[in-house]
Each structure stands twice: as C-alpha cells, then as structure tokens.
Amino acid sequence: MNTMGKRILRAVAALAAGAMMLAGAGCSSGVNGTGDGDGSNGSGAQNNDKVQTFTPAGGKASATLNIASGSENKEVAAAVQKAADESGVAVTLNYMGSLDIMSALENGGENYDAVWPASSMWISMGDTKHLVKDAASTSTTPVVFGIEKAKAVDLGWADASGKTKAVSTTDIIDAVTAGKLKFSMTSATQSNSGASAYLAFAAALSGKTDPLTAADFQNADLQQKVVSLLKGVDRSSGSSDWLKDMVVANPDRFDAMVNYESLVIQADKQLTQNGKDPLLAVYPADGIAISDSPLGYVDRGQNLSDAFSKFQQALGSKDSKLEFERAGRRTGLGGTLTYASDPQVQQSFKADWGLNTDASTLKTIPMPAADVIDQALDIYQTALRKPSYTIWVVDYSGSMEGAGKRGVVAGLNAALDPDEAKNARIQPSDKDVNVFIPFSSKPSQPFSAKGTDTKALLTNAENRNPVGGTNIYSALDTALDQLPGDLTDYTVAVVLMTDGQSETDDQDTFRATYRQKGNDVPIFSIMFGTADPTQLDEIATLSNAKVFDGRSGDLASVFRQVKGYN
C-alpha cells in the first residue's frame, strides 16, 4: 500500500461534520472548541467543529494527547469526556476522514500522539513505518442502510411497527436501479463508511461469494452495474457525521442513507424530536462492514505512552462504555451490547427504529485484499462515481489582490488539476463538469471545463486581475442559470468563495430565485479575509450546505475538503 501513501497528500484540516445542527449539542462541560474560527459567529461557528479539546474536570491535565480521529467520534464526546475526567489526561480530537488518518500514518504520524479511525483497516494499510502500538477497539458499529420509515414499509422491508425484514444488498440495489429508492452516501475515497458501502455494492453486483480481485474491478459489465447503481446516489458527503446532519436537516428530500448504525440512531433522536418520521435501520443480510473504531498510540519517541495507557484504560471503563452505548455504539465482544438493560441505552437501540441488538445481524462482506482496495478506490474516483457538476463562484473584488487571489488559485489547482488532485483522490473524471464564474460588483461570463482538461479554466483564474466591489448574490443568480438540464445526471454543487461583505441589493431576488429553481442544490462557501459569516451561514442554511473557513491554514486543503463533498 505504499503507493497509496505516496498518492495521498498529508491530511491537514479535516473539516468534520455537523456544525449547523450540532453546535453546542452533545458536549459536556469542559469541552472547548479550539478551532481556527474566532468564535465570534455564534451558532454559525462551523469551523470549530474540526478540533475539539477535552480537559479533565476539576484540575490540571497531567498530559495532553493530540489525536487524529474519525468525524464519527464527535458523537461519543460524552464517553471521551468521562475518560478525560477519570484519567486526568486531556485529549484533542482532530476530526478527519479515515483515509486522511491513513495518510498521516504514512507520513510518520505527523504531530499526532494517537490515531482513532473508523476501522482497523486504515491503520493496517497506513502503518508502514511501524509506529502504532496498543491499538484496541473502543466500540463497534455496523454500516447499515437508514431508510425513511414510510419508504421502507412501501418497499415491503418493514411493517408498521418498525420491525425490519432481512433484506439482501441486491434487493436494495434492485430498488435503486428501478428508481424506487434514492440514497446518499459518503465519498468512497474520503470516508470509511462510503468506501465500505461501495465495496459491498460491488461484491453484491458481481454475484461472487469470494472477495473481489483487481480483475473484477476491471470487468466492464461489473463497472456498468456499479455506475448505474451509483446514479441513485442523490447526494454525497466527505464525512459520515455531516451526511447524517444533512438528512436530518431536510428529511423530505432524502429517502435513505448508508451510514453507521450509531449515526442512524443519532439521526432518529433528532428526527423524532423534530416531529419527523425516523429512519429504519436495515441490515443487509449479506453484510456491509463493521466499524471497530480502534484507538492506537503513535510512537514518535514523544514519551506519552503512559498518558496514552491511562486514557485508553479510562475509555474502556464502565462509565465510558456506558456513554458509548448510550450514543449508539456497541462495546461487548462479538458486536454485543454490554449494558443492554440501561434505560438510556434502550432509548438508543429502539426496536421501532429497526434496531436489532442481536449480534448475528452483524456481518461483513469478504473484504478485498489491500492492493485491490487501493485500485478499487481509484476506479471509483475516475470512472464509477456519479459525475460531479461544480460551479465555482469566485470573488475577484479589489481586496482579493495579492494573498487572497494566490490562495484561491492554489486551491483551485489542488481541486482541479488532475495530477495535484490525485494526491487526495479528488481528481476529476472524464464526465465531470466545472464551471468558473469570477465576480466582483457583477459576475463575469461563466467559463466551463468538461472532463479532465481543466487547464484553460485554471489559466483563466490565474490571469484574471481582482478589481471592484463584492456582490455575491448576483453572481449566485448567474450560477443558478448554469445548472445542468437534468440534475439527476450529476452530483451538483455551487462553491462560493469570498473575502468580503456583499452588497445586499440583490439578496431578496437571489433567495426567491433559489426557492424557485435552485432545486436544493447545495451552495458551499469558503470564507476568508473579512468575509461576513452571517451572510454565508444564511446561504448554507437556505441550501442545506456548509461553510468552510479558509481564513487560516492551508487553503488548498480546504478546497480538497470541499471537493470531497461532491
């Protein structure tokens, strides 16, 4: 797997999920956001969600562990806090995708003292330098389908009580290809749950009962089947946690998602609280994958192994385990619940949400060999995934002169130059479309690039001079004119980047236009300079999207993250 390491750049800022729904929720006292954001933007502090520090209650920490963690661990904050309290060790969780964690290990562990990905697989593949010690599972959760109750009943997969039937992956695939079911999943090249689902779909579509080989993934017939299945993906995401938030924020638009059982539980808690129908957990009879969530020490000679042992032990204590299970994870061996009789655990694993605590429902497909996974992910990115249609709306107002423009151009190159983008596995496919709309007081003529030839677009961005004022709303209006004729052919997104406060003359017109013909297309924003978070938050809320903070750190990495979302 060394080749994968070389091809994936270091993971810098992992913009994990869920700020819009979760800001302030789920964190007990002692939890402090220490993200790059200045915190002045209140509930819209989207960027604080990529780093979270847990300090022991009542007293100074004996040590602090810097941990590269999967975004799904945001949901077990209570367990982490308990462990910090009990061990006297502070921990900083840096949320990122499992594949980013793998590449951090390949790079010598960077500045991390421990890793906590969704699956052991990423440690096995990434730990080519033999740095990881004492990796042990903290909890398990299977990857399942969460299907809107009415839909599941319609399809005959559940009865009115919420009890689900055994459904095979091919049943689900048939429903999707027949147009009876749409679903969303995370990007297979950015997130463990998406990678697991993609590999399970390919296995089911191949009809083989033994693991897929490289030759299978080259098979044109199988490729065609995967392509037509992935056409049913109505929205993608770079992170499992944010995928869940997206579905919760707009349940009417989404039939189903592929996600961790624990996140289906979290979604159902929020959905029912909002008076909406829950998703039912459907466990494919032939299995997908199980996340075993291992925490392992990264030995860079930094002498924190004692602190690590204390924290790891505390995380395995009764108090912490109970919190894991209350959050929807399983902590018993063999996929069982340890505290099935705890009332709060029962409130999570509810039978009428389709939850089945019998460990025999937990199955995984025979996973392909490491080198096959590597190739399969490349083929997904360049050929099999649903093509993306991305409209880049870029601020070229006068204030962008200098650093602002340099950052934008570097970011566009990181996302769109096929060679650069390949490092983060976000490279364009032959069928992708990228539209570039520079704007200042008003938008310029859109410039479009089809497929992998993005050179002219990037040259255009490079040679353009920033001048004039800022009107994001008229530019977004133009973007909405550029949407493809059939939205279902693509994963569509608008990416707005700006460094200033917009003139507001066209704000109301834009809102009306969006409601009329925006088709729920997400408008992601990357803010830097003196951008107004309030304006951007409002756009994100309107379009069920997300604001990324490009004000500090590596703008190129932010672009990669944005690209991972579509």
Added chain:
Amino acid sequence: MKITKSKIIGLVALLVVIAVLGGAAVWQQTRPKPAAPVEATQVNGYLGGEKIGLFDDPQFAQIAAAQGLKVDYRKAGSLAMMDADRTGMDYLFPSSRAAVEYGKAKGVNASSSDIVFNSPIVLYTHKAVVDGLVAGGLVTKNGDVYHMDMAKAVDAMENNKTWADVGYSAGYGQFRIDSTDPVQSNSGNEYAALVATVLNGGQPATVDSVKRDAGKIKAIFSKSGWMETSSEDSFNQFLTLGVGSKPMMVGYESQILDLAVNQPDAYAQIKDDVVIVYPTPTVWSTHTLIALDDNGRKLMDVLKSPDVQKLAWERHGFRASNFVGTDSISRFGVPSATDQLNAVSELPNNDAMQAIIAALS
C-alpha cells in the same frame, strides 16, 4: 609485662573504636545499594504482535530492569520486520525459524539467534461454526478438544465448498480460514506452509511441490481477500467483530491463554463461544530472537532466564523450552486447550518456504 588498669581501659576503648568502625564498615557493605544512578540501557527492536502482552507485562519490565535493561519495541510482522529499517534496533523477535532464514536471505545478520519459546499454530472459531463442522465431518471432537482434518479442509477449499456445504448453514459465502498476510506475518506464513504440505500428500512441501501446487495455494489464500499484517490485530478483530466477519482464523495457541489470564473480563464474555481447533497436522511456531548487537544479546539472556520462561508460560501461554507437560495447560481454564499435540509436521525447508512466499507475493 605488667598490664596496668589504664592500659586495659585504653585497650578496651581501642577495641570498641575498632568494633564500631568495623561494624560500620560491614553495615555499609551489607546495606542495599542506593537506587542505581546509572541509566538503564534502552533496548529497542521489532516484535511480533502476539508477544506484546509479555513485553508490556510489568513483571517482565521488572526482571529486565534488574538486569539494567529498559525494553521497548515496535510491532511488525515476522517477515515484514526483515525488510524494515533496522537503524538503531538491537533485536528482531520474529515467530519462527523460517522468518529468520528469510531474514538471512535479506541480509540480516542472524549469527546471534536462539529459540526462546514455542507455540503451536491453531485455529480459532466460534461454537456455532465448530458444531457445524463436527456434523459435517471436517472436525472431530474428543471431550472438549477439537481437531481439524487439514487434508479434508484443504480439499473443501480447493473445491470451493460453501460454509453450508461443510456443515455451518448460517455461514455466508465460501468456506475459508482467515489468516494474516503470509508474505508479512508468520502465522499466515506457517499456515501457507501447512497448506502446501497437505497438498504434497502430508510430506513437507518442496520447491518442486510448491511449483506444482502454486495455483492451488494462491486460490486458497485469495478466498480471504483482506488480510491483517499482525496476528495480534487479527485475533483482536476476531474477538471484536464476531462470527459474521471472521468465522475461523489462524493464530497461536498462546493468544487465548494470554487473554484468559490477563483480561479475565473479556475472556468471560467469549469463553462459552470461542474455541481452539487444533489442525491435524499442525506446525510449531518457534519464537526466535535475533540479537543485532550487545544490547540484543543482553535481552536474549533475560528472555532465556528461568524467571522470564516461567512468566511467558504461566501468564502468556508460550510453551517455554523447559515446559515438559508437568504443569498442565488446564491451569488456564480454557477447556478446548490440550497439552498433547499428536500430529506435528516439519516445516518445509528454507528453499521451499521462499518458494511459497514468492508464489503468494
């Protein structure tokens, strides 16, 4: 001469002084030495994951410290460690002679190496699976002890039998035995040797037989697809994920014994479900230390000391060199474990082992 009273007093006084001084000196000598101000010698190397339990054991650290050593490790597969960067490393501690030979071929200086302890290669599975396999005839049961007929198992895999075909009807897909990556880790490597030997009619595989059977060996390993690179990870996954992920795996006998002693709570959760199945034949895994320098040789002395040999057996389940069956394996309270290994096969010679690795690379 006449001894005056004053002389006597003087003599007594002198004797007292001598006695006090002498006593003080003796006391000084017998008193325990103050905590050694000398730094303990750091010893670092690559360690097969299944021995981490021993190296992390505080008792082991104490015994090593008494000899002035502080032992550290990096986890690596027995074969993978032969290709790893050895800068600053004092030892390599793979799990077989075969790995040592492989290392020699890769330029590792193994002139200072010795077997430290042994553990047989076994299979781990779940109650539901083993009951099915007993009914299906691949496994025989004597009391609480299970034996897998490897000739029948290899035949079933060659013929792409499903789990249902071999008696475990709840199993999904083809009958397979998961192992670690045979090109990186010893337990997978020895399992490959066992398969190659079975395919050679039970005689240790040879370069010629491996050449003849390479296709079959590869086909059997391709059933597993994903393979862990460490026996420790593989065993942990087996325990954590349950029967739906890894119905049956190859490991070391020591692994469940170690779990039973050191993690009694975890063992209690699985003791009615997880069983050892001894393959017939099996092979010995001979855990062999290669000292790369003087510090490595000091570690060798510590490992070979009676204290560590005893600790390795009693608390970590490695059959030490002085283990003669007087102390039964029943001490671990693992019902499916047995003292008696009735059919142990020789490992193929080094050329044949190299041929197996080449075939699976």
